[in-house]
Amino acid sequence: MKYMATYDLMESARNTNQWLGASALALGSYPITGLVPNPFFQIIAAWGEITERTFSRMVAKPDWNIQTVVGADGRDHIVSVEHLVKRPFGDLIQFKVHGRPEKARRVLLVAPMSGHYATLLRSTVASLLPDCEVFITDWHNARDIPVSAGKFDVEDYTLYLVDFLRHLGPDTHVIAVCQPAPLALAATAYLAEEDPSAQPRSLTLIGGPIDPDAAATDVTDFGRRVTMGQLEQFVIQRVGFKYAGVGRLVYPGLLQLASFMSMNSERHSQAFTEQILKAAKGEAGDHDRHNRFYDEYLAVMDMTAEFYLSTVERVFKNREIAQNAFVVDGNKVDIAAITDVAVKTVEGADDDISAPGQCVAALDLLTGLPDEKKASHVEPGAGHYGIFAGRSWRNNIRPLVLDFIDANAGRPRRTPRLRSV
Incomplete structure (x- = not known):
């Protein structure tokens, strides 16, 4: 896996999900959807809002925000x-x-x-x-x-x-x-x-x-089960063309995040489901407890x-x-x-x-x-x-x-x- 192509593939998948979220948010936010007496469009917009924010924050370094x-x-x-x-x-x-x-x-x-x-x-x-x-x-x-x-x-x-x-x-x-x-x-x-x-x-x-x-x-x-050869073969990748470190061998933050999430997948799934429902009801805040935690948790580095x-x-x-x-x-x-x-x-x-x-x-x-x-x-x-x-x-x-x-x-x-x- 030590190729730029695999690194860029992950980045492409992240970017695609961010785009899908933004598109769903835009689609569900058109004023004319208010004429439809069904929460479908609110759910679509809420899903898009949460999805876009989730995948966009993965490549942004958080600010210290200590004023x-x-x-x-x-x-x-x-x-x-x-x-x-x-x-x-x-x-x-x-x-x-x-x-x-x-x-x-x-x-x-x-x-x-x-x-x-x-x-x-x-x-x-x-x-x-x-x-x-x-x-x-x-x-x-x-x-x-x-x-x-x-x-x-x-x-x-x-x-x-x-x-x-x-x-x-x-x-x-x-x-x-x-x-x-x-x-x-x-x-x-x-x-x-x-x-x-x-x-x-x-x-x-x-x-x-x-x-x-x-x-x-x-x-x-x-750490006991995996061999060093397996690690080097399956998790090490080369930074893609988008970043200044192009060609550098790294353990990508997105892979690390995937392992973090898998350890408590049910808890994370429930948290995002609840946040989507809150956003659909207009009860979610830009800096509520969910966003404060995941703004940091999802911001990963290689x-x-x-x-x-x-x-x-x-x-x-x-x-x-x-x-x-x-x-x-x-x-x-x-x-x-x-x-x-x-x-x-x-x-x-x-x-x-x-x-x-x-x-x-x-x-x-x-x-x-x-x-x-x-x-x-x-x-x-x-x-x-x-x-x-x-x-x-x-x-x-x-x-x-x-x-x-x-x-x-x-x-x-x-x-x-x-x-x-």
């Missing part, structure tokens, strides 16, 4: 997104709150590169902004990166994190969400050996597969083939992080080298992607870290999404994480560098 934050003075302060470090495959950005004294807590959110944009953490960012200076890794869509930019795999990802942490300075607290948890742990260990003065103050790992074999899920079962394949092979199959055998740029990373960075793990009791046990395995690897600098939390009733963006995060996990950050803040080590690069 203001309320300060301690009770006033709204303007928030701007500023790029501190620009790199071919991802940037380090800051949510700059204007007119507010700088907060003592400096938090780097490490966003996952697993088929969605970093904006998946929008609500996480919004919840932290009132109390923290917030930075985040903003990964780029591989389809928009020219082949001339080179490769990007798990080692490159880890080195990007290392560079970002060096730029921010050592008074930073890292929160890694889901997929990057093992690589954030590796980056911290890398710094512990190569540049100890650039280590973060604390590291919070949320729902990440440190040891995928610690608890089985559909994701880990898939991953470089080497990143996807190396993640499956090295993190899931070979368990290099879990066995403390991960190598970065020719250097073996020893997780036991972490001796003074406080580490906390957070898991959801009902997480069906990174089940409880996978993330907390990090603490057993930290043999050089005192027990008083280790912490863990399992949130009852919380699924994967809820532990970083849902009610469980807002009401229970966020306060615990902020307390953990405060408990390990210490005295400032040095003034961070914040110039643009």
